Amino acid sequence: MSLKPLALFVNHDGQSSRSATTCTYKCGNACFHEVPNASAGEYFGDIVARLNRRGLLKGGAAAVLAVGAASALAACGDDTTDGTDASPSGSPGTGTGFTPVAPNTEDAVVVPEGYEQGVIIRWGDPVIEGAPQFDFEAQTAAAAAQQFGYNCDFAGLLPIEGSPDKFLLVVSHEYSTEPMMFRGYNADAPTREQFDIALASHGLSVVEVHGESGTGKLTPAFGKYNRRITATTEFEVRGPAAGSDLLKTKADPTGTKVLGTLNNCSGGVTPWGTVLSGEENFNQYFGNAETVTDADAAKKLKRYGIKGAASDRKWETFDPRFDLAQEPNEVNRFGYVVEVNPWDASSAPVKHTALGRFKHEAATIHVAGDGSVIAYSGDDERFDYMYKFVSAKKVQSGTGASAMRHNMTILDEGTLYVAKLTGDHADEIDGSGKVPAGGFTGKGQWIPLLETGADGKGKSLVDGMSAEDVAVFTRLAGDKVGATKMDRPEDFEANPKSGKVYVALTNNSNRAKDDNPGVDEANPRKLNKNGQVLEIDDDHTGTEFTWSLLLVCGDPAAADTYFSGFDKSKVSPISCPDNLAFDPYGNLWISTDGNALKSNDGLFSVVLDGDNRGETKQFLTVPKGGETCGPIITEQRVLVCVQHPGEADDATPENASSHWPDGGTAQPRPSVAVVWKKESGRIGM
Template sequence: MSLKPLALFVNHDGASSRASVTCQYKCGNACSHDVPNTSHGEYFRDIARTALSRRGMLRGTGMAVLAVGAGSALAACSDDSGSGSVSGTGGSDGATPAGTNFGAVAPNTEDAVVVPEGYEQAVVIRWGDPVLPGAPAFDFDNQTAQAQAQQFGFNNDFAGLLPVEGQPNTFLLVVNHEYTTEPFMFKGYDAENPSPEQFQTALAAHGLSVVQVKGESGSGALTPDFGPYNRRITATTEFVVTGPAAGSDFLKTSADPTGTKVLGTLNNCSGGVTPWGTVLSGEENFNQYFANAELVTDPTVAPRLKRYGVEGAASERKWERFDKRFDLAQEPNEVNRFGWVVEVNPWDATSAPVKHTALGRFKHEAATIHVTDDGTVVAYSGDDERFDYMYKFVSSRKMMDGNSQAAVRNNMTLLDAGILYVAKFAGNSADEIDGSGALPTSGTFDGTGEWIPLLRTGEDGRGESLVDGMSAEEVAVFTRQAGDNVGATKMDRPEDFEPSPTTGKVYVALTNNTKRGVDGAAAADGANPRNNNKNGQVLELTDDHAGTAFTWNLLLVCGDPTAADTYFGGFDKESVSPISCPDNLAFDPHGNLWISTDGNALKSNDGLFSVVLDGANRGETKQFLSVPKGAETCGPIVSEERVTVCVQHPGELDDASADNPASHWPDGGDTQPRPAVVAVWKSGGRIGV
């Protein structure tokens, strides 16, 4: 595969390259359904341009961010450093920023992970590999639920790599498993008549895996090992519910009349590693697992289901045939027990995972943490749906330093008391936004915003609604409607948030929204500047983390660099890699942002990209790797020693299946494709140096 230091330009037409079968099983064909948000709240472009000047707002909020947290120290933000936006078209100053010194991988459609020249790669762990001692070897043609519950799950998404204290070059790899694609898991799969064993196996293939891995001297390879922390969490593992919805009538079922315990977690998308050493994971497209919404006619319940995209008769997987909890006609509250941020303590294999209801219920892509200088914890999360909202939670409790189990137990309660907010934006160039993506005359898309409070949770776990006409339990369980009621800004699928460890600025991936400005839907605005948005954008927030004010600008407006409607932070567009549909975000040790993509609308494979954030090279975007055909790039982790990514749904194409595989990655030959985690490292050197 050839490498090219500059862009290989491609046509700027067509929609997401994600296969329809992926949409079918990953998100329940969300993009082919009506937009769930039919609220008539105030559109962004109708809001007054600005109530405060940028400088005035930052000075008025007394903005100062911090530096605390084991392994996640965060430096103080400057209050207008000049790196927030660059006017006009800039260019390189001739120096390659540290961390980005590699030959860019050219866009391609290879059935391989393609990396820069001078780099090596190896699979860390793949679907079906043993996680627990005694787990049988993977046998594609003879899968069982019992075996899968001891093996690495399907469709890995988020990954966290946590050092094991006192054991050099040893880590806990914590990975979630977003969804199952049964036609690619089982030969001869009959979608209308799945078997009980296939149902049980799919349940076991969801959830999370905790696996000890060891590094190899002189390389970035990682090898799985059996350790005391190894664990599988599945769709039948018991979770504890905390926060203002715990014990609510909205969560009570015949199997759990207390409303405080839930079996399993579903559709876990991205996540985050907390400064106290636990892992957060977002339950995203949970709606698709539940059947018979059309039989629910209660005039209060039915609109709530519809607002979350819960509709229709039979589900795609037909799980309702085997377990009544997936049948809304029998268990109308079971669906309310999903759509939360979950927290797992990987250092205690016997601990019950937690569902934090103080953070609200919606299609959480992830939850990521910033800690202020006084120990206040701020959790950011996006609702991954067209025209849905951005949220943050500010804890009223302070983080305890140290990594003792006492500190971990204390810090696992941080997300149970505080205030939940939703974002509302105003633009500085509202009159110039016409949906074409044309850059305003100021040379940047930027503006101000505020966080509107929705829910306060007290020390006793009880909630107080801050939304007129809704109870605290209603705000917690039906958070989307709360956002509707306060006029939150409708965004283009807000996915991963990532606070910068060096500046405290917060970055948000907005993946795409082909309904923007179409058929009467909300028109373009400053932060979502294109109608029929196929390629997405990346937002940069300078946030008063514990407060309610922020400024914003667009770092990237993604797509073909030769197209007029793209923007790369002011960097010379002739010297960047094309990027489409940003999804997950990460930072390297040098302060560069890394972006993985999902559904590349430019007709090449998805990949991982570095982006420079500061100086003359701000906006320089380079492709570091690409994943095999049909696959999605997920869960990047970038260090000086290695880059790891989760390769999700390789070979998942519409004319393929387990009976007719389109990919043979990662094992080659005539093998079945298997989702896997891959490590990449530089031969004899450091990543990007």
């Protein structure tokens, strides 16, 4: 294969392709605001230089424990299969044998030759039996609470035991984009009904889907597990912050019950069959931060990107819980990993405060050889941190009620850590992206922040902070211990074949800009607009690891890109890695968000081992204006969530820039798409 990069890709002056509308409603314009992390903690370029001066890096750090072949390793989240063999044999690169899709700007899902596609479920399709069919011109909050929500992100596919080719599809709905949802939307004066519809369009959907013999098609069905979780569903709070004064409000004086979940980004499927979801850009939903006059409280709000007067959404005009002047603690009740039991439609979802509070992109699970559960999570903000939680309890096998009760408490007892990295070639990093002779490599340490006991009570491991403070203001704890400031750490995934852990670092256009932190070996480029992928060889239950950069993304024709030494004339251009997944053969798959190379976002396969390590191929692209989310890769099918199709700076319902998926003059609808190989072939074979 030889791919000729587009000539326009060589220009590195541009930025992410996200529209202004997407930036406003997805993340509250996070990339255009002052960086929340103003801590004086060293970034690791400073640390390495100091250690080198003292001669402390000679001989390297302590060795990282190897992952044994007998390790009990649980695939999670995007790794969920649909009942096919999770560990088929094959040489490195098996499963990536497709003709790559060329970069494009089409208003369609574009797939390789020999593949077919379909749409499983769209915004507004009924989830609950009896729900009305979607009518863009006559939306109601009551209908929206029973229909598939807006802006799908994470997707998990869980086989229904004893029912071949039947599954539960669990999907998160990250945010609502009101200007795209309603004709004539007035951002300065939304209506009460529009507010209520937006609340109902957040959260998660659980829907039964059925396969079709001879294809990879999946069709929604009504079943006993079908459920909508919204921004008004009651959640149980567990862990060190439960019952804390920091979480108490007028509506909930106990500090243990929260209405709703917001900005649910990526997530993971646990070995015990539940779904985790990360509350990410929750800060944007709260108004009147400027009324908080207490200096310490104002500092904490600012560290989480919460400031100013009215919010862009104006939700505080309808519900006092979004008004910091009336309910200053409500914001502290968001920013957690939530857990949903999709097998019990009446169960209360849980917010796990032992895993810390920050902009969780996801929470993905690895099971160590001793049965300990490790939950990895990135804080999706420029110059913020990477975390892991190691459980004190061991996972119990089986699907019985007793095992489920035990496993549903695993994330309530254990230790939360934050990462600090050092590089092996600090003197060679100059911000240009030039690759050191040995590649980008280094070592790391997991610094403990919080220990939670069997009683749910916490013990702070950070001087000057209580356990409740660490659980609720986890970013400040990371600041105090000098964690490494990364380029937007998003999805974490552990490879079910090797146990190595991969992190998508999406981008950071502020790296080495003005007074912001400079470059280091894990974040080696100034004004980083294309992102990179980090590979970690972790002592999963311990505190040490080694790392390398698998990819430094961008145009292969540019000098500042790196594909683990693979021939760059034979790879697809890739920009802004976001969500990660693994296929049954152990290849990494990457979905992108905000492609800065003037092409639609897409899904890419990457070979991790052998002579073709670093070979990157584009499998599909999503429609213009859209983002590729929540990939699931099995032998039979590939699923992606297509988020915010048609969101462009000048797009409105009266001037739609996309008509996907329905075509014609239809309004664009965020949807879950499925791709399969013709004639029942295997993906990538």
